[in-house]
Amino acid sequence: MPLLGQTRDQLQQWAERRGLPRFRGRQIADWLYRRGVRTFAEMVDLPAPLREQLATDERVGRSAVDQRQQAADGTTKLLLLLADDRRIETVVLPYTDRVSVCISSQVGCPVGCVFCATATMGLLRNLTAAEMVDQVLTAREHSPGGKVSHVVVMGMGEPMLNYDALLRALRLITAELEISARRITVSTAGHVPGIRRLADEALPVTLALSLHAPNDELRSELIPMGRKWGVGEVMDAVRHYTRTTGRRVTLEYLLLGGVNDTPELARELAGLLRGEIGHVNLIPWNAADSLQPVRAPGKRSVRGFREVLEQQGVTVTERMERGREIDAACGQLVVKRAQPEAVS
Numbered sequence: 001m002p003l004l005g006q007t008r009d010q011l012q013q014w015a016e017r018r019g020l021p022r023f024r025g026r027q028i029a030d031w032l033y034r035r036g037v038r039t040f041a042e043m044v045d046l047p048a049p050l051r052e053q054l055a056t057d058e059r060v061g062r063s064a065v066d067q068r069q070q071a072a073d074g075t076t077k078l079l080l081l082l083a084d085d086r087r088i089e090t091v092v093l094p095y096t097d098r099v100s101v102c103i104s105s106q107v108g109c110p111v112g113c114v115f116c117a118t119a120t121m122g123l124l125r126n127l128t129a130a131e132m133v134d135q136v137l138t139a140r141e142h143s144p145g146g147k148v149s150h151v152v153v154m155g156m157g158e159p160m161l162n163y164d165a166l167l168r169a170l171r172l173i174t175a176e177l178e179i180s181a182r183r184i185t186v187s188t189a190g191h192v193p194g195i196r197r198l199a200d201e202a203l204p205v206t207l208a209l210s211l212h213a214p215n216d217e218l219r220s221e222l223i224p225m226g227r228k229w230g231v232g233e234v235m236d237a238v239r240h241y242t243r244t245t246g247r248r249v250t251l252e253y254l255l256l257g258g259v260n261d262t263p264e265l266a267r268e269l270a271g272l273l274r275g276e277i278g279h280v281n282l283i284p285w286n287a288a289d290s291l292q293p294v295r296a297p298g299k300r301s302v303r304g305f306r307e308v309l310e311q312q313g314v315t316v317t318e319r320m321e322r323g324r325e326i327d328a329a330c331g332q333l334v335v336k337r338a339q340p341e342a343v344s
């Protein structure tokens with residue numbers, strides 16, 4: 001077990017087990033999380049013989065940056081090499097008023113959304129909490145000003161399918177990296193038990209629901225998990241989340257040309273949301289992705305879809321595509337590299 005991923009309390013207990021004073025655990029927690037060091041040698045307030053001993057006996061748990069691509073808009077995509085040689089993606093998104101990091105929760109993903117490059121990998125394995133925290137620390141190293149203010153769990157994987165590690169990572173990010181839960185967004189493709197469980201954790205993170213279609217027939221074609229939990233059940237869970245946490249739920253709707261971008265579907269979507277969710281994030285499909293059979297929506301259909309929603313009182317934001325030229329959509333970069341075989 002690497003030391004990264006352990007809580008401050010666990011590190012103090014670990015120090016005691018090694019015959020060290022408890023405060024050594026606190027010092028190491030500060031080095032790991034506050035300063036984000038990668039080696040024991042950098043922990044200069046530990047005695048030199050202890051640093052050498054730890055370098056032999058223990059692992060910090062940071063992953064290496066295998067590849068880095070930066071787009072003209074500042075979006076930086078990092079391909080991280082994990083201890084078992086698997087690769088994941090982390091994207092740093094600098095805005096004028098904040099820096100967000102989009103982190104992965106699994107290596108690959110079992111959900112199988114038809115538009116997603118990560119889906120073609122299947123599930124290779126879940127990430128540990130340490131590997132999720134590591135992505136935020138690494139993003140800090142690649143962020144202008146060395147800071148990250150917001151975290152979105154929207155990279156490779158369905159976070160609710162790796163719930164325990166997700167929760168542990170969220171608690172470490174809030175407690176040790178001092179990023180408030182209100183600045184963290186967890187995105188789900190509609191995993192109903194996960195949404196309900198997260199609602200009851202007293203952790204006021206924002207929930208983002210990837211809906212992508214307002215009815216079961218179309219939705220389950222796009223997101224196979226939609227066959228298990230229908231639109232009605234997902235919306236019930238979302239209502240439960242809003243009521244329990246008092247937090248707004250963001251609804252994400254990926255617009256795919258000729259698939260889910262008609263005015264009729266916009267009306268159906270508005271009807272579904274009425275009075276419950278007042279805000280939709282429209283994401284026109286990224287045509288730069290040549291891996292996928294789906295195509296980008298035309299400008300007219302995006303405008304038409306948006307107008308129908310707005311006429312029905314729904315606030316719409318259009319998410320700007322960022323980092324187009326660096327394969328910034330989920331999974332594109334990793335899929336272009338060989339990965340070991342998926343688990344069945």
Ligand code: SF4
Pocket residue numbers: 108109110111112113116117118119155156157158189330
């Ligand atoms: S969109 Fe998300 S949930 Fe769907 S396959 Fe890709 S990573 Fe998994």
